[in-house]
Amino acid sequence: MMVLNDNIDISYDAQKRLQKIFLLLAAVAVTTSAFHFWPFDHSKTWKMMNLSNFSCLLTFAPLIFMSISKKYRVKAFSCLPHISVFAYLIINFLSISFAVSFSRSVNYVAKLAVILIGGYFLFRCAASNERFIKIIYKFALIAALISVSYCLFTRFSENRFGFHNNYYKYGTYIGTLVPLCGTYLLLSTNKGKVLLGEILIIAAIASSGSLGGVAAIFTGLLTVVFFIKSSSVKYLFLVCLVLSAPALFVVNMVSDNVIWNDFKLLERDGINLRQRYIEWQAEINLLEDRGITGTGAGCVNDFRSNFYYRLPKLNTLKAFDQNGWLAVGAEAGILGLLTFCWIVIHYGKVAVSQVLNLNANRNSIGARFATANLAGFTSACVANLFSSIQYNGILIIFVLVLSLISATNQVYGKVRQ
Amino acid sequence: MNNTKTLDTSQNLIKYSYREVVAHLFFAASIIASTVLCFFVSRIRVEKAFILLLGSVFVLFNVKKSQKIILLQKITLLYLIGVLFNQLSLQFTQISSGRTNITVPLSLIILVPLAVGFALKKINRPNLVDTDDLLAIWVVLFAVIILHIVILFLLLKRFYGYGFERNFAVLGGLFLYFLVFLFSWLQLENACMRQFMTLVLAILFTALIIAKM
Numbered sequence: 180m181m182v183l184n185d186n187i188d189i190s191y192d193a194q195k196r197l198q199k200i201f202l203l204l205a206a207v208a209v210t211t212s213a214f215h216f217w218p219f220d221h222s223k224t225w226k227m228m229n230l231s232n233f234s235c236l237l238t239f240a241p242l243i244f245m246s247i248s249k250k251y252r253v254k255a256f257s258c259l260p261h262i263s264v265f266a267y268l269i270i271n272f273l274s275i276s277f278a279v280s281f282s283r284s285v286n287y288v289a290k291l292a293v294i295l296i297g298g299y300f301l302f303r304c305a306a307s308n309e310r311f312i313k314i315i316y317k318f319a320l321i322a323a324l325i326s327v328s329y330c331l332f333t334r335f336s337e338n339r340f341g342f343h344n345n346y347y348k349y350g351t352y353i354g355t356l357v358p359l360c361g362t363y364l365l366l367s368t369n370k371g372k373v374l375l376g377e378i379l380i381i382a383a384i385a386s387s388g389s390l391g392g393v394a395a396i397f398t399g400l401l402t403v404v405f406f407i408k409s410s411s412v413k414y415l416f417l418v419c420l421v422l423s424a425p426a427l428f429v430v431n432m433v434s435d436n437v438i439w440n441d442f443k444l445l446e447r448d449g450i451n452l453r454q455r456y457i458e459w460q461a462e463i464n465l466l467e468d469r470g471i472t473g474t475g476a477g478c479v480n481d482f483r484s485n486f487y488y489r490l491p492k493l494n495t496l497k498a499f500d501q502n503g504w505l506a507v508g509a510e511a512g513i514l515g516l517l518t519f520c521w522i523v524i525h526y527g528k529v530a531v532s533q534v535l536n537l538n539a540n541r542n543s544i545g546a547r548f549a550t551a552n553l554a555g556f557t558s559a560c561v562a563n564l565f566s567s568i569q570y571n572g573i574l575i576i577f578v579l580v581l582s583l584i585s586a587t588n589q590v591y592g593k594v595r596q
Numbered sequence: 597m598n599n600t601k602t603l604d605t606s607q608n609l610i611k612y613s614y615r616e617v618v619a620h621l622f623f624a625a626s627i628i629a630s631t632v633l634c635f636f637v638s639r640i641r642v643e644k645a646f647i648l649l650l651g652s653v654f655v656l657f658n659v660k661k662s663q664k665i666i667l668l669q670k671i672t673l674l675y676l677i678g679v680l681f682n683q684l685s686l687q688f689t690q691i692s693s694g695r696t697n698i699t700v701p702l703s704l705i706i707l708v709p710l711a712v713g714f715a716l717k718k719i720n721r722p723n724l725v726d727t728d729d730l731l732a733i734w735v736v737l738f739a740v741i742i743l744h745i746v747i748l749f750l751l752l753k754r755f756y757g758y759g760f761e762r763n764f765a766v767l768g769g770l771f772l773y774f775l776v777f778l779f780s781w782l783q784l785e786n787a788c789m790r791q792f793m794t795l796v797l798a799i800l801f802t803a804l805i806i807a808k809m
Contacts, residue, residue, distance in 0.1 A: 262664050266671045269651075273675050276647035277640065456751045463744060464762055470685065470769045471678035472640050488762075504740055512682075513737070513773050514675050520736045524729070 197241070198307065205305035206318045208234035208298065208575060212352075213322035213329075215572050220344070227286065231575050235297035242300050257589075258303040260581065263521035264295050270515045271476040278475020279482075287477025294574045302582035303589075312548060312586055319579065320360040323379060326353060330386040334430075346437070347566040348573060350392025354562035355576045357383040358399025359555030359583075365403075365415055366547040373415065380419050385426040390441040391565025393427065399558035403550055406534050455502075455565075461486040462505035466513065473512035483509070503563035522581075523560060530556050530584045537591060545591040552587055555580040615716045622713030623783040627793050630680040630706045631800045637702070638683045645804040651676060652798040656791055670784045674777060676797050681706070681776050685769060703772060707779070714779040730781070734774055741770060 211230040219225035228236070245255035271288050278284035306312045330349060357380060364376025380396065387393050397420065404416045431438045464486040465474065474482040479501065508516035533549035559568050559577050568577040642648065655669045655676075684702040691698045745763045753760070784790055 262667060265664075265668055269654075269668060269672055270675055273647060273651045273672065276642055276644045278643060281644060456748055459744060460748050460752060463741070463748070463766055466741075467762060467765045467769055468686070469640060469682065470766075470773055471675065471682035475643070502744075505744060508741070512675075512678070513770060514671070514678060516740070517733055517737050518671070520740065521729075521733045524733055524736060 198305075198311070200241075201238075201301060201305040202311060202314065204234040204237060205301050205315055207231070208301060209315065209318040209579060210322050210325075212572060212575050213325040215348075215352075226571060227290065229572070231572065232290065232293060235293050235301055235575070238297040238301040238304075239293075241304075242297070255300075258300050260295060260299040260585075261522065261525050263518055263525050264299070267511075267515065267518035267522060268292055268295060270518050271511050274473045274476045274511045274515060276475070277469070277472040278478040280475075280478055284475045284477050290571055291476070291569070291574070294578055298575055298578040299582050299585075302579055303586055306583060306586035307590075309544060309590055312583065312590065315579075315583070316360065316363050316548075316551070319356060320364070320379075323353065323356045323360045323383070327357070327379065327382045327386050331382060334386065334388075346388035346441075347391060348570055350387050350389035350395070351562040351566040351568055351570065352573050352576060353383045353387060354392040354395025354399075355555055355559040355568065355573075355580065358396055358558040359551055359580060361396075361419075362399065362403050362554040363547060363551040365419065366407075366412065366550060377419050377422070381423050381426045384423040385430040388437045388441070389565060390438070391562050393438065394565065395558040395562035396423075398561040399554040402557040403554050406531075406538070406553065407550060408538060457487060458483065459502050459505055462502065462509040464488065465509045469509075469512065471512040471514060473508070473510045473515060476510050476515075479506055479509045501567050502565070503567035503569060506567050507569070526581050526584050527556060527560075529588055533584070533587055533591070545587065548583070548587045549591075552580060552584045556584065615720055619713045619716035619720075620783065620786065620789055622709045622716065623780070623789070624792065626706050626709040626713065627677060627680070628796055629709075630677075630684060631796050633702060633706070634680050634683045635800060635803060637687055639685075639687060640683055642801075642804055645801045645808065648676060648679070649798060649801040649805065652794045652801060655794040656798070658787065658791065660787075666787075669790065670781070673784055673790055673794060673797075674780060677780055677793070678773055678776060680797075681772065685772065707772070707775060710776070710779040713783060717782050734777070738770065738774075741766070 208231045211234075216222075216226050216229055242255060245251035268288070268291060271291060275281065275284045275288060302315065306315050326349070330353075361376045361380040361383070364372045364379065367373055367376070380400070384393055384396055387396070400416050400420055404413050407413055407416075427438060461483050462479070465479075465482060468486075469482075504516070504519075507519045511519075530549070530553040534546070534553050537546040537549045559580055562568060568574060651672050655673045657669075659665045659669065681703050684706060687702045688699045689702055689705070691700055745766070749760050749763070784793075
């Protein structure tokens with residue numbers, strides 16, 4: 180079953196060693212993503228070269244070696260992302276020509292390339308069979324548990340928001356990771372794992388301080404309810420959702436109505452709207468002027484304020500987070516958004532087909548992976564509405580979901596589209 | 597079967613290739629005109645033209661075997677052509693006929709020969725694009741933008757200074773770029789045409805670099 184066996188004559192020992200290296204790097208990349216930029220939060224170098232990104236960067240060494248070598252070329256190319264990802268990177272690269280801040284734009288595109296190509300290649304090579312996919316899920320679960328428990332601990336003990344220091348980034352991170360791992364656990368036949376899954380999801384919703392995080396988790400779980408046929412499993416997911424509501428309510432009471440304030444459309448003065456929607460509108464307005472050129476990758480903030488056009492007098496607007504979909508359009512232009520939609524459509528189609536096929540074939544473990552992947556994927560799409568999945572430290576989770584979809588497709592037979 | 601039979605006759609073959617050549621000529625004329633116009637009336641500042649030049653160098657490589665690389669080249673060239681249209685959009689010119697003066701957007705004037713070229717090409721080629729996926733992606737793109745616009749209209753309609761009429765201009769722009777994609781994509785299938793167009797664009801970007809020095 181190992182991908183490395185396909186058409187390539189490599190010695191068994193070398194193959195095993197290479198596999199272990201990939202798995203180790205993948206474990207580091209996933210697990211350390213939970214720590215975000217800790218312990219050097221203010222270091223720009225660390226933000227670029229933290230353990231998670233560094234693991235992805237290291238992967239370029241075997242990738243280049245394998246691409247050059249005739250022996251390994253087929254294997255290397257089979258583990259690269261879909262062509263839409265390359266198209267997206269090319270458009271981002273070209274948009275640098277319109278960026279006011281050249282260095283920021285180059286840094287942004289470099290990070291995108293490292294994670295989208297290096298990270299994807301790393302996870303795809305590591306998840307080469309059923310056993311290794313399971314191991315990667317376990318590391319993802321560890322990351323989810325660390326982030327949720329640390330966030331809950333800081334919020335209840337020190338009354339501040341600890342992990343990621345930002346509600347929106349945290350919401351996007353767990354909004355993608357928790358449905359992925361939670362679904363994987365809830366679909367298990369082991370009661371202990373099911374219980375752990377329930378606790379993880381409820382704790383994640385309770386710890387989440389943003390509308391995006393809650394909406395992403397709920398969407399992920401509802402996707403499973405929609406696609407799964409077994410009524411007992413549906414019931415399990417619905418119970419989980421129902422139990423999350425009081426948890427959300429209690430935590431909201433304890434933590435200064437943070438979720439409720441995010442749900443509401445008004446500022447505290449009751450007159451002005453939340454800035455979120457004005458930001459969204461600014462990003463749409465930007466398309467009128469810079470439809471193709473965009474602002475340059477990673478440089479939306481240099482232009483966005485020019486496109487508010489008018490603001491309320493004495494406004495109490497606070498900095499708000501972006502909408503990942505519109506931000507892509509604003510930064511890389513319409514073709515950037517087009518290629519991003521292409522990525523989403525391609526992997527979305529594969530994920531849905533996998534769930535339908537594997538559920539129909541009653542392949543229990545395959546169906547479990549496929550359903551969890553789809554839950555993670557839909558959650559990421561929703562989380563991207565309220566924040567951006569392309570933030571440094573969060574993109575790796577989106578790439579993990581994409582590569583798991585691809586790996587499941589490889590291991591359980593390619594789905595015909 | 598009938599179509600094959602008719603195409604087999606030598607007269608029709610001549611017609612076929614004649615239309616193909618004229619279609620390419622219209623396309624080339626449109627791109628050359630917009631390139632020249634862009635050099636003089638660029639609206640958006642190109643900060644680093646050498647990046648665009650690098651993009652055109654990538655398209656200039658004559659790749660024959662890898663369809664994936666050819667697809668990436670086509671997307672790159674589409675972006676470069678799109679940049680020209682972006683530079684010319686929201687720029688107008690006046691056409692006077694007798695007493696009446698009509699203000700016409702420059703991008704629309706450039707679009708006309710592109711559309712004629714496409715129409716001629718379309719007669720020979722029934723498919724709009726080489727894969728249906730591409731049209732589906734455009735549909736999704738339109739859906740994403742329109743849904744956002746509708747939701748924001750509902751949320752912001754009472755907001756001070758919110759001008760929903762801007763959204764029509766955004767949608768108009770989006771439609772313009774869709775037409776540019778539609779009219780150009782088939783023409784970009786021809787490798788010679790791709791390389792010629794890229795060469796024209798590369799000259800523009802080199803000129804921009806020199807002008808900035």
